[in-house]
Amino acid sequence: MDIAGVREIFNERLIDLDMKSVNKREAIEELTDSLYKEGHIIDCKAFVDDVYLRENEGQTGIGNHIAIPHGKSDAVKITSIAFGRTKNDLAWESPDDEPVHVVILFAVRNVDKTTVHLKLLSQVAMALADDATLDKLLKTNDKTEIIRLLSQEMN
Amino acid sequence: MNIVGVAACTSGIAHTYIAKEKLMKAGKALGHNIHIETQGTIGTENKLTANDISAADVVIIAADIKINGTERFTGKRIVEVPTSVVIKSPKGLINKIQVELGLT
Numbered sequence: 001m002d003i004a005g006v007r008e009i010f011n012e013r014l015i016d017l018d019m020k021s022v023n024k025r026e027a028i029e030e031l032t033d034s035l036y037k038e039g040h041i042i043d044c045k046a047f048v049d050d051v052y053l054r055e056n057e058g059q060t061g062i063g064n065h066i067a068i069p070h071g072k073s074d075a076v077k078i079t080s081i082a083f084g085r086t087k088n089d090l091a092w093e094s095p096d097d098e099p100v101h102v103v104i105l106f107a108v109r110n111v112d113k114t115t116v117h118l119k120l121l122s123q124v125a126m127a128l129a130d131d132a133t134l135d136k137l138l139k140t141n142d143k144t145e146i147i148r149l150l151s152q153e154m155n
Numbered sequence: 156m157n158i159v160g161v162a163a164c165t166s167g168i169a170h171t172y173i174a175k176e177k178l179m180k181a182g183k184a185l186g187h188n189i190h191i192e193t194q195g196t197i198g199t200e201n202k203l204t205a206n207d208i209s210a211a212d213v214v215i216i217a218a219d220i221k222i223n224g225t226e227r228f229t230g231k232r233i234v235e236v237p238t239s240v241v242i243k244s245p246k247g248l249i250n251k252i253q254v255e256l257g258l259t
Contacts, residue, residue, distance in 0.1 A: 057165045058219060062242050068169050072196075095243035108168055108196075115197040118168070122195060125169040129176030 006151035009080045009120050012143040013038060019086040019103075027090055028052075028069055031082040031105040040078040041107060047075040051105070061094025064134040068125070070106035079109045079117035081124060083146060085138070102137050104128075104150075127152040156258050158182055158189040158249070159207050160215035163222050164238050167195035174217045174238040175201075181245035191215075194222055203227070212258055215248075217241040232256060 021027035032048055035041045051071035061067045082105045089099035127150050164170035175191045182189030190207045193200045214228045216235045234252055
């Protein structure tokens with residue numbers, strides 16, 4: 001995937017490297033708010049409710065201090081992702097039981113005319129299978145590098 | 156070993172693809188032949204061929220939901236795990252399967 005591709009669903013304004021959230025719900029709400037400000041979500045509460053529906057079905061922590069909550073929702077106008085990092089230890093259900101510092105929120109339209117955006121999301125998910133990529137996402141302060149890492153250009 | 160498998164998760168958006176990619180990376184790193192099909196919201200991708208399945212020593216089903224097409228694996232050794240096991244320890248899983256099947 002090229003970086004232009006991932007930019008269809010992601011940009012620097014949807015990256016916050018210093019989230020203030022101290023728990024899972026606040027982090028999800030903080031990132032939801034950034035998607036709302038970009039015009040990608042039309043109803044924050046409805047979206048957060050749908051994210052929690054998915055949370056109740058199984059853990060979204062993927063280990064290495066990273067979590068990928070996601071919601072498929074009528075409240076989503078444009079399928080996209082938001083990235084947040086915090087120094088705070090967020091308690092989150094994860095396979096390694098470690099606190100979470102990076103939250104990547106996937107917002108998915110209930111009905112998409114094409115699968116292009118879903119395909120992009122699946123490619124971002126595949127980028128997250130690489131431990132070296134996860135380490136860099138925890139450390140880098142370069143937002144463009146984060147976009148590049150999630151588009152697998154470095155791998 | 157020749158490994159085939161299917162990955163599928165509840166919403167078919169993220170875990171399916173992380174699990175697939177982790178299995179592929181781990182399998183290749185450990186020197187196995189591996190093919191993993193994904194069944195997600197966008198449908199089935201990297202569909203297993205009859206040849207892949209026929210040559211396989213084991214079928215890994217990494218899924219949190221019921222998958223389609225299990226009849227293809229009749230007569231095969233099948234290992235079923237949730238996607239979380241693959242996401243946590245893909246190499247550990249493959250090594251354990253190899254030992255249990257006596258295919259070292």
